[in-house]
Amino acid sequence: DSGVTQTPKHLITATGQRVTLRCSPRSGDLSVYWYQQSLDQGLQFLIHYYNGEERAKGNILERFSAQQFPDLHSELNLSSLELGDSALYFCASSARGGTEAFFGQGTRLTVV
Amino acid sequence: AQSVTQLDSQVPVFEEAPVELRCNYSSSVSVYLFWYVQYPNQGLQLLLKYLSGSTLVKGINGFEAEFNKSQTSFHLRKPSVHISDTAEYFCAVSEGTGYSTLTFGKGTMLLVSP
Numbered sequence: 001d002s003g004v005t006q007t008p009k010h011l012i013t014a015t016g017q018r019v020t021l022r023c024s025p026r027s028g029d030l031s032v033y034w035y036q037q038s039l040d041q042g043l044q045f046l047i048h049y050y051n052g053e054e055r056a057k058g059n060i061l062e063r064f065s066a067q068q069f070p071d072l073h074s075e076l077n078l079s080s081l082e083l084g085d086s087a088l089y090f091c092a093s094s095a096r097g098g099t100e101a102f103f104g105q106g107t108r109l110t111v112v
Numbered sequence: 113a114q115s116v117t118q119l120d121s122q123v124p125v126f127e128e129a130p131v132e133l134r135c136n137y138s139s140s141v142s143v144y145l146f147w148y149v150q151y152p153n154q155g156l157q158l159l160l161k162y163l164s165g166s167t168l169v170k171g172i173n174g175f176e177a178e179f180n181k182s183q184t185s186f187h188l189r190k191p192s193v194h195i196s197d198t199a200e201y202f203c204a205v206s207e208g209t210g211y212s213t214l215t216f217g218k219g220t221m222l223l224v225s226p
Contacts (some may be wrong), residue, residue, distance in 0.1 A: 002155065002157075004155075004226065033213060033214075035214075035216075042216060042217075042218045042219060043202060043214075043216040044214055044216075045214065048213050050113070056213055058213070090155065090156065092156075092214075097163065099144055099163055099206075100146075100158060100161060101155040101214060102157055102158075103148075103155045103157075105154065105155040106155050
């Protein structure tokens with residue numbers, strides 16, 4: 001158990017809909033990272049938050065957004081969903097100055 | 113920008129045989145290097161990491177990796193694999209800045225058969 005909790009584990013939704021994925025980092029970790037894992041693109045970095053502030057953006061679509069709340073949990077919002085958004089979405093956390101990211105079990109999103 | 117190349121998408125091997133999973137990277141800055149393992153329907157688990165110092169790094173489950181700066185490689189090895197090692201293995205790099213934004217390779221599926 002990495003200590004990173006993601007909910008829900010599975011999500012099935014229709015095209016055009018909006019969903020919210022939730023991540024609780026390890027206790028005390030200030031950094032939260034979101035990654036997308038798909039068959040064609042592999043594992044791709046989406047976005048990084050540190051103590052509530054956005055620090056870095058990767059290959060994140062404009063339809064996607066994220067935030068980190070004062071209690072350090074984070075949410076990834078995906079809107080106007082397309083079939084191609086079906087993927088496994090991982091959250092990871094790390095400590096301040098940490099060199100290692102701890103991953104959650106992921107949320108498997110299926111868009112039908 | 114960094115990139116990671118895992119040369120083999122699949123490596124079949126018999127139980128108790130040695131295995132090497134290859135990883136090459138490119139970066140214009142100093143990097144940290146990682147190997148993660150993903151078992152079916154699971155998250156990513158860290159096997160080992162190279163930050164600095166000794167180029168031979170030992171990890172969990174009997175795995176080790178060697179950092180070769182001149183060849184920009186970080187190959188993963190195990191002298192004797194088990195059926196339970198069947199999983200996908202990902203090589204990753206991050207800039208040595210203290211933040212852990214990772215760039216991953218495409219992954220290598222290790223298939224261990226009896």
